[in-house]
Amino acid sequence: MKTATELNAKSIPKMPASKRKKFSWDMFSSVATLIPSLILLGVFVYGFIGWTTYVSFSQWNSLIPNFNSAGFLNYSIIFSSYRFQSDLRNIVVFTAFFIIACLIVGLFLALLIDQKIKAEGFFRSIFLFPMAISFVVTGVVWSWILNPSTGVNLILKAFGWKSLPSWFLSTTIWPNWPFGQIQIGIPVALLAVLIAAVWQMSGFAMAVYLAGLRGISDEIKEAARIDGSGVFRMFFSIILPQLRGTTTTIIIILTAASLKIFGLIYAMTGPGQQFLTDMPSLNMFQTTFQGDQFAQGAAIAIVLLLMIAIFIVPYLIVTLRQGDDA
Amino acid sequence: MKRNRLIALSSAALLTLTMAGSALPAFAAAPAKSDLQIFSWWTGVASSKALKSLMTIYEHQYKGSTVTNDAVAGGAGSNAKAVLAGRMEAGNPPGTFQVHAGGGSLLSWVQAGDMKPLNALYKSEGWYKVFPRSLLNLMTFNGKIYGVPVDMQRANVLWYNPTIFKKYHLTAPKTFPQFFHDAAVLKSHGITPLELANHGNWEATLLFSDVLLGTVGPVKYDQLLTGHASWNIPGVKAAANTFVRMLGYANKDYTALHWQQADQAVAQGKAAMNVMGDWAQGYFSTALHLKPGVGFGWAATPQTHGVFGAVSDVFGLPSKLKNDTPTINFLKVLGSKVGQDTFNPLKGTFSPRLDSNMAKYNAYSRSAMMSYKRDRLVLIIGQGAVNPGFTNNFNNAMEIFVSNHNVNNFVSAIVSAAQSNPLS
Structure with a gap:
């Protein structure tokens, strides 16, 4: 309380009606408004990033803190482990498929809703609702649906399917190229998790696309129509190029969500057989809090952070530059 | 302007308050309402x-x-x-x-x-x-x-369905050869001999611990867990091979199951046996209302009679x-x-x-x-027996082994886990 009243007392009586004084009060108020969140961010985000980095170079791999430098040992341990190599393969495959599927499904739904249909609000809500559900709930429900012996397979069986898919229990990797300790390819088990993830997040892509579609001016569309362009020409030459900014936004936000994914995997499949559905976040949690290997857990966290930064930083630079231009 | 001033004042006040607060011990420690x-x-x-x-x-x-x-x-x-x-x-x-x-x-x-x-x-x-x-x-x-x-x-218990065992004139297996004999009979009648649940991955580790205990005996087993014997000894490999053979008689959807579901399958007669700690007993008698010895039977896991997995x-x-x-x-x-x-x-x-x-x-x-x-009391891997670092690495090795059945890779993974997380 003390600081605020003191500063306040100082600034008020001395304030003449000059322009400069008014400016400084504005400065003060904006700085004072920002300081608490700056301090909180500084400590709880950037401070802890620094701390985690420090720990990742230490020898703290039991309950007894040991901050002697380990150099890059923890990094070399995790990169040479079967589990982390699988994690990297999985996260790349998962993120790529997740984003492509969300974009296609989201755009398709947005286009359907944008046809001036009846009860638009109703359908919009229906497609958006999965996003309101927690990833844990989605994971549990889909693990029941896709359980090979009790779930959707019973329906397929009733329709006379002979070779039923084993969904997230599959151990197939396609195309299965050996690399390091692992096989490179698309783990089929991961596709089952993707179904759940896309089900949940494509509504988000739809909502953003819908806003983008509404932003395209009718004049351009009208002009194209007068020039005689058909539905497909209109979509690929007019609408799609106009949605480029929207697509970038969706990609960035979904990438961040995808790289951090934890709850869905934890609830639905766990690490999976041969770590076919494991993710760096899950590995980090188990290494740190079940194995007490804090330094190795920190190293995984830092690698994960760098991966996210690769996607986020260029986006931030572009957005900030646009902000300056405006 | 007036609103700005208000926001600035209140946020500055909040800040001073938090700073003052964190300096006071009453704020720093957890609320000490109870003893x-x-x-x-x-x-x-x-x-x-x-x-x-x-x-x-x-x-x-x-x-x-x-x-x-x-x-x-x-x-x-x-x-x-x-x-x-x-x-x-x-x-x-x-x-x-x-x-x-x-x-x-x-x-x-x-x-x-x-x-x-x-x-x-x-x-x-x-x-x-x-x-x-x-x-x-x-x-x-x-x-x-x-x-x-x-x-x-107790964590070295084999649970079985007494009705099925009576029907096919079987007794609870005391040794691994008896287990495989029973399993072959059960399989020929279309019953899953061994129901395995491995959603959390500690379940397979528990089963392997019991197999290892039955294979090398309690003395050697204790030496392995306390770092007084190398994980390279032939007994570990033999146990791993027996484990793989047992998995050949198990259900395939174990990754999707929790241990309660495995015990439920045994109780319902879909499967004949399950290896689990005796918390399963609470599930059989309280949740499924079965009578001990009538609705469910039990025995020590093969070759662990006279040993108590605590x-x-x-x-x-x-x-x-x-x-x-x-x-x-x-x-x-x-x-x-x-x-x-x-x-x-x-x-x-x-x-x-x-x-x-x-x-x-x-x-x-x-x-x-x-x-x-x-x-004699022994401890079980994954149940507080050995240091968390080793246990985590062991579980990671098990996650791979349980589906690819590669004994050599599994053993060398445990040997290196024991090297990087010394057991003694």
């Missing part, structure tokens, strides 16, 4: 009821003192462990906390200097006589004892407490005959005291108590 916080992962119906009964006895014996239940749900204790590590690190330990007896987390806390020895308490309460030496050895490091055991569970929850005295008295008083209740004979029947476990009242327990528990009092 004693008990930290556990007992959030299930039976276990939280059992814990509550202990708290009631304590509050009755020590009038005016209060207890809070600081249980953390989920992840078979892994979430609780994460929270506990944070609190210990911050110098704000709970009054006492749940941990498994053995060279796992308990030893880690002791080595980190976070625990006080309880030898004086054992002496004053006469506990050296009422708990078997073999159990106390699992909590004694350098002659100092660090925990009070409250329950006892999983015991113990509570200790954290060293950074401001006041030890409430914790010590609670530990007295926890170790007492009346406390344990109230707690254990509710939880479905049995009392580790040699003088406990056998009449309070069902047929299964009585037979387990006989084995406990007579047999």
Whole structure:
């Protein structure tokens, strides 16, 4: 309380009606408004990033803190482990498929809703609702649906399917190229998790696309129509190029969500057989809090952070530059 | 402008308040409303009821003192462990906390200097006589004892469906050859011989521990777990091969199942056998209302007769407490005959005291108590036996082994796990 009243007392009586004084009060108020969140961010985000980095170079791999430098040992341990190599393969495959599927499904739904249909609000809500559900709930429900012996397979069986898919229990990797300790390819088990993830997040892509579609001016569309362009020409030459900014936004936000994914995997499949559905976040949690290997857990966290930064930083630079231009 | 000023003032005020607040000890420490916080992962119906009964006895014996239940749900204790590590690190330990007896987390806390020895308490309460030496050895490091055991569970139990076994004239397998004989008969009749659930991955580790114990025997097994024998010995490989052969008789959807589902399949006659700790007994009798010996049968896992795979929850005295008295008083209740004979029947476990009242327990528990009092105790990997780093690496190796069946890779993964996380 003390600081605020003191500063306040100082600034008020001395304030003449000059322009400069008014400016400084504005400065003060904006700085004072920002300081608490700056301090909180500084400590709880950037401070802890620094701390985690420090720990990742230490020898703290039991309950007894040991901050002697380990150099890059923890990094070399995790990169040479079967589990982390699988994690990297999985996260790349998962993120790529997740984003492509969300974009296609989201755009398709947005286009359907944008046809001036009846009860638009109703359908919009229906497609958006999965996003309101927690990833844990989605994971549990889909693990029941896709359980090979009790779930959707019973329906397929009733329709006379002979070779039923084993969904997230599959151990197939396609195309299965050996690399390091692992096989490179698309783990089929991961596709089952993707179904759940896309089900949940494509509504988000739809909502953003819908806003983008509404932003395209009718004049351009009208002009194209007068020039005689058909539905497909209109979509690929007019609408799609106009949605480029929207697509970038969706990609960035979904990438961040995808790289951090934890709850869905934890609830639905766990690490999976041969770590076919494991993710760096899950590995980090188990290494740190079940194995007490804090330094190795920190190293995984830092690698994960760098991966996210690769996607986020260029986006931030572009957005900030646009902000300056405006 | 006026609004700006208001926001600026209030946020500056908030800031000073927080800074002043964090300097005051009352804000920094957790709210000290009660005398004693008990930290556990007992959030299930039976276990939280059992814990509550202990708290009631304590509050009755020590009038005016209060207890809070600081249980953390989920992840078979892994979430609780994460929270506990944070609190210990911050110098704000709970009054006492749940941990498994053995060279796992308990030893880690002791080595980190976070625990006080309880030898004086054992002496004053006469506990050296009422708990078997073999159990106390699992909590004694350098002659100092660090925990009070409250329950006892057995982890080398083979559960089977008596109706199926009678129908095909089988007996519970005592050896691995008998197991494979039974399994072949069952398979030929279209019954899954061995039901495995491995959603959490510790289940396969438990099964492997029992196979290893049955293969190398308790002496060698103990040496492996305490770092006195190399994991390169032929017995480990032989156990891994037997394990793979057993998986050939198991269901294929084990990754999707929780242990209760596996035991349910046995109870319903879809499968014949399951290997699980005797917490399964609580599930059979309480959730499925089956009679011990009629609705479900049990035996020691193959070649482990005369050995008791012990999983015991113990509570200790954290060293950074401001006041030890409430914790010590609670530990007295926890170790007492009346406390344990109230707690254990509710939880479905049995009392580790040699003088406990056998009449309070069902047929299964009585037979387990006989084995406990007579047999050699060993610990089980993944149940607090060995340090968390080794256990985590072991579980990771198991996650791969259980589906690719590559014995050589598995053994070399464990050997290197033991090198990077020394067991002795």
